[in-house]
Amino acid sequence: AQTVTQSQPEMSVQEAETVTLSCTYDTSESDYYLFWYKQPPSRQMILVIRQEAYKQQNATENRFSVNFQKAAKSFSLKISDSQLGDAAMYFCAYIPESGGSNYKLTFGKGTLLTVNP
C-alpha cells in the first residue's frame, strides 16, 4: 500500500524568506504523480505544484519549486520569498500513473505553515 509521510506538523517562516517542507512516500510503482496541495482556512484544497515521476527535472511554479529524489522517495516543497498569503496547511499527495485500477489520491497528514510579518 502506498503511504505518504510529512514529518513536520508545523513550520514557520519570516515574510520574504525561504522555507522547505518535507515529504517522503512509499510505493512499489515505478510511474506515478506527486502533488503539493495548499489548504487555507477557506478549506478548499488548491493544487500548488505537480511532478511526474518519470521526469528527472524538478517542477517549478513561480515561487514554488520541488526537490524530487526518486531513489530516496522524497518530494520536498520550497517556497521562496514567502508571503503572508502562503500561510496554510500544505499536503503532499501521491497517485499512481494512469492504467490499473487505483485512482486514489493518497495524502500525508499535512504541515501547517505560519508566515510571520
Add this chain to the structure above:
Amino acid sequence: DAGVTQSPTHLIKTRGQQVTLRCSPKSGHDTVSWYQQALGQGPQFIFQYYEEEERQRGNFPDRFSGHQFPNYSSELNVNALLLGDSALYLCASSRDSRSYGYTFGSGTRLTVV
C-alpha cells in the same frame, strides 16, 4: 468558470440520522471522488464515481454510499451517523485522468451530536 461546488457548507445532525451531501463537478469533468478529512488530518479516500458507477472504494463501511447522475453531479449518503463521522467532506472532480490531480470543492463540514 465555476469550479467544484458542494452543498450544504455546514450541517449538524444527530447520532443515528442519515445525511446527504451534494457535489457538482467542474465543467468538463466526468469523474467525482469523495474524501473525508478529520480535524488535523489529511483527507481519506471514500470512493470514486465514473460513468455513474462506483469505480473504487476506500476503507469505509457500507453506511457510506453514493451516486453519480447523468450530468456527472454526485451525492454522498451516510446512514446511521456516528459521532466519529464528524468531519469535513471534500468532493473532487477530474477528467478521467490522474495526471493533473483533482480539483477540490470547499467541502461540507458535518457535525454529529
